[in-house]
Every structure is written in structure tokens, then in C-alpha cells.
Amino acid sequence: MELVYKHEKKLFAIAAVISALCWLALVLGTFGIMLVYVLLMYVFFIFAHSVFISYLKGTGVKITAEQYPDLHQALLSSCEKTGVKDVPDAYLLRTDFFNALATRFLGRHFIVLFTDVVDALADRPQAVNFYIGHELGHIHRKHLLWSSFLFPASLLPLLGTALRRAEEYTCDRYGVACCQDRDDVQAALAAIAAGDSRWQSLNAEAYVAQVADTRGFWMSFNELTGDYPWLTKRMASSLSMMEGQDIRFPRRHFLAWLLAALVPRFGTGGAASLMIMLVLIGVLASVAVPQYHDYVNKSRYLQAYSMALPLKSEVEAYVEENQAWPESMDDLGYPDGIEDSVQNYSIDIYNAGTLGVKVGEDADGDERYIVIEPEYDDGEITWTCYGQNAIEKYLPLECQ
Incomplete structure (x- = not known):
């Protein structure tokens, strides 16, 4: 079973080349001064990220063989299936978010399961393996490790968001690999879509059929400028993988490609990214126009x-x-x-x-x-x- 989404390696290679050239230009163009700023930014990130890690360790419940042995066994089993040799620290955390996350701090990986997910799937605990496998995918594919290096390319229109969506598809495939059957995958994604109780009555075939609605201009534009594929596509892709079938999605609108090519990635989605871009253009114009006027008169x-x-x-x-x-x-x-x-x-x-x-x-x-x-x-x-x-x-x- 191929766990890496078909476009991820190609997009990663393009992003890596572009980012390497950007970092090289910055270092050479600033005579190495850029390295000092990178170090300062890293130190700032460490202090900022330590807030969450400290909160996680001080408030969350660490999943061990003694504490929630069922989740701990699911973690060990998922690590074995995905090839993750260094088992990350896993915590259960009470939040208002219905998902899971993986993070990295000082060389150590962490997986966080939110209680709403675990509670919602209490009648189908094996479905939680999908979330565990998904986050292990980020770790195994080194998405967290490469994110800083790929930062310059990640800001580019189309490329930055396409790579992020490809990573999500890859991690969904890791999640599928950790599930026992089709119903586990369906339950895990249905819980995200319909909530902690309604997911049990969700009609998966009808939900997957909504993929046909993603072909229009607005749906295409907002996906092309977003970091995540539409959840209907994620479910369709995951279920198809579980069944060993290939899947083709509707073509995105041509004009959406053209407009999305003008919108840098800010990680905020299409409309918000477009608004941020317009605000930045306005700010730059408010600075550049007077400067240009001064230059002309001088x-x-x-x-x-x-x-x-x-x-x-x-x-x-x-x-x-x-x-x-x-x-x-x-x-x-x-x-x-x-x-x-x-x-x-x-x-x-x-x-x-x-x-x-x-x-x-x-x-x-x-x-x-x-x-x-x-x-x-x-x-x-x-x-x-x-x-x-x-x-x-x-x-x-x-x-x-």
C-alpha cells in the first residue's frame, strides 16, 4: 500500500529547490547577517512554542500503558504500521476543537488527541486510529521538520497550498493504514463532518456525492487557496484507498486557477488570503507612491x-x-x-x-x-x- 500521495514528492522537490535558492540568496545577499536573524527567530519560536508544550505537559493527560492503555496500545500499533520507530509522546487534552495534532519541540515529537474526538468515537474506538495514523504521517514524512526550510516556497501562490493539501492527503493515507476496516475510516471522518453524535447517522454515499459540487468557481478558488482539501474529497479519497480503488475528482474551474495564482499563501483560506493581499498592496502603495513621488521630484x-x-x-x-x-x-x-x-x-x-x-x-x-x-x-x-x-x-x- 503506497502511503505517500501521488503529488507530494513532486511538489516537495519543487518547493525544496525554490526555498534553497531563496535562503542562499538571503544569506549571500546579506553577507551572512540573515543567519543571525534566523537564529533570533528560532529562539523566539522556541519560547513561544514552549508555552503550548508546557501547557500540554502540565494540563493534558499523558497516554501510557498505565493511563488509557487502549489508546497507548493503539499508538504503538499505529507506529508499527506506519514505520515510526521513535514512539512520540501522546497526550489527551480537553479543548473545543474536534481534531488532533502533531507538533515538535526541541527534537521531540508530540501527538495530541482531543477529548471530543475520543468521546465521540467511544462506540467505535478503532476509528481513533485514523487520527493517530494521520498525525504519525506528519512525523514519518518529516513535515514538521521541513516546514521551516520550505517557508519561502510555502508562501507562493498555488505551490504552497498544493503542497499542504498533498501532505494532508498523504497523512489521511497513513490514517487509513492504521484502521481495521472501511467503517473505521468512515466514522473518523464522519465525526469531523457531522459532530460527536450525528456522525453515526451520516450517509457516507450521499456525503461523498457532494464532491461533484466542488467543480464550480468559488469552490475551486477557495480550495486552491486553502491548506486543506474539502472534507468530502478526503472521505472519498480515504474510502477509495481502503477499497483499493483509484479516484478522480472533478476538474477545478479554469478562472479559479487564474485568480488563485495571484493570491500568496497566508494559511487563512481563499477570501481571507485575498483580503490580506489587498491590504498588503494598499499598505505598500501608501508607502511606495509617496516615495516614488519624492524620487521623481528629487x-x-x-x-x-x-x-x-x-x-x-x-x-x-x-x-x-x-x-x-x-x-x-x-x-x-x-x-x-x-x-x-x-x-x-x-x-x-x-x-x-x-x-x-x-x-x-x-x-x-x-x-x-x-x-x-x-x-x-x-x-x-x-x-x-x-x-x-x-x-x-x-x-x-x-x-x-
Whole structure:
């Protein structure tokens, strides 16, 4: 029985290559500084994760041969069936969640069974093996170990969510391998779908038939941008595996693929991920647009200033030859002046050889200038640059 879902290895390979290139680029691009940040993030994660592990150990009930021997035996049996040699610590925890989880802390694996699941399946205890096997799948396939390394690729549209869904299908197959018969698998997934009492009357054939409803745009989009396959598909896939049959699901909507390709994975599902993306675009735009506006104006001021600089030597030459300041641009050989309507600036000459670079107007219509002013002292001319009603942050450094 092949336990690994058909697409997982391929998706993992693509994600691993992309992530390796991203991490390499970050390390080389930051001259190794990124490694320091990774270490700090790891330390932060350890402290944050220790809260849950401490709560689990201090509040949950550890499953052992003495404490819930039936669950402990199910754990040992499932480890043997799935090839997990290092039996993880298992706990029973009272929560409002109807599921199970696997986690890893300082090299040690933990499996947590929630009491609602165990209580709901009290009349069919073998069905709990599906949950145990599912979480052992995460451990055996090293999903928890690889998650940090694959983080860059996990954020990518389509790829990140496709890998997560493939992992879930794989773990469901591990769960199936730990169950004795079809009814165990059906009961385990029916309990998630219908709750702790109604699951017993759930019509599995009718529920699996709902898979046909997943072909539409909205169903396709929200699955493509989500971390989990629809539960109807999980049940259909698991039951088919138990019966040794292949299964084909309806094709997803073409337009859903196109839209989902634009939505990065945030682990929040389609609509929420789309909203987060739009918010991020809005935040980036609120920062980028003003920055771009500043960049354009700085460039415009600098270009206008650069065009005026050669005129300083022409003013000096005129003074030396005529022993007087030029009174107009015509005196310097520019009868039409200097003007750039595209960049919105013009250059003119004013009293005592002062060069005025007009760079626009303010909201009140007052003109903005870069002023390049000469001073004659003992036969030498020195120049001073400053702004007149101009926005200081746009001025060239020489003029601030």
C-alpha cells in the first residue's frame, strides 16, 4: 500500500529547490547577517512554542500503558504500521476543537488527541486510529521538520497550498493504514463532518456525492487557496484507498486557477488570503507612491540644477569680459532662455548675475526656485545655492 500521495514528492522537490535558492540568496545577499536573524527567530519560536508544550505537559493527560492503555496500545500499533520507530509522546487534552495534532519541540515529537474526538468515537474506538495514523504521517514524512526550510516556497501562490493539501492527503493515507476496516475510516471522518453524535447517522454515499459540487468557481478558488482539501474529497479519497480503488475528482474551474495564482499563501483560506493581499498592496502603495513621488521630484530638481551649473562659468566669463553682470539670458547667448516643459523647469538670470531655476509653484501659486547666487570679492566670484519657497528635501545637497 503506497502511503505517500501521488503529488507530494513532486511538489516537495519543487518547493525544496525554490526555498534553497531563496535562503542562499538571503544569506549571500546579506553577507551572512540573515543567519543571525534566523537564529533570533528560532529562539523566539522556541519560547513561544514552549508555552503550548508546557501547557500540554502540565494540563493534558499523558497516554501510557498505565493511563488509557487502549489508546497507548493503539499508538504503538499505529507506529508499527506506519514505520515510526521513535514512539512520540501522546497526550489527551480537553479543548473545543474536534481534531488532533502533531507538533515538535526541541527534537521531540508530540501527538495530541482531543477529548471530543475520543468521546465521540467511544462506540467505535478503532476509528481513533485514523487520527493517530494521520498525525504519525506528519512525523514519518518529516513535515514538521521541513516546514521551516520550505517557508519561502510555502508562501507562493498555488505551490504552497498544493503542497499542504498533498501532505494532508498523504497523512489521511497513513490514517487509513492504521484502521481495521472501511467503517473505521468512515466514522473518523464522519465525526469531523457531522459532530460527536450525528456522525453515526451520516450517509457516507450521499456525503461523498457532494464532491461533484466542488467543480464550480468559488469552490475551486477557495480550495486552491486553502491548506486543506474539502472534507468530502478526503472521505472519498480515504474510502477509495481502503477499497483499493483509484479516484478522480472533478476538474477545478479554469478562472479559479487564474485568480488563485495571484493570491500568496497566508494559511487563512481563499477570501481571507485575498483580503490580506489587498491590504498588503494598499499598505505598500501608501508607502511606495509617496516615495516614488519624492524620487521623481528629487530627480527633476537635480536635473534642473545640473542644467544651470554650466551657466556659472558663462556668467564668470561675461563679467571678466564686460566688467558687469549679465542682465538677461540673451547676454549669455540664450535669446529664448532655457526651459523644459516636460520636467517643468526654466532657467533665467536676475539681478547681479543671480541664476534662478524655477521648479514649479505651490498651492497658492507662488513660484518655487533653486537660487544660484554669485558674490564678487577681490576679483573672484564665489557661488551660493539655496532654495526659495522650494521643498527642501527635494533640493540637491549643495543647496540645502
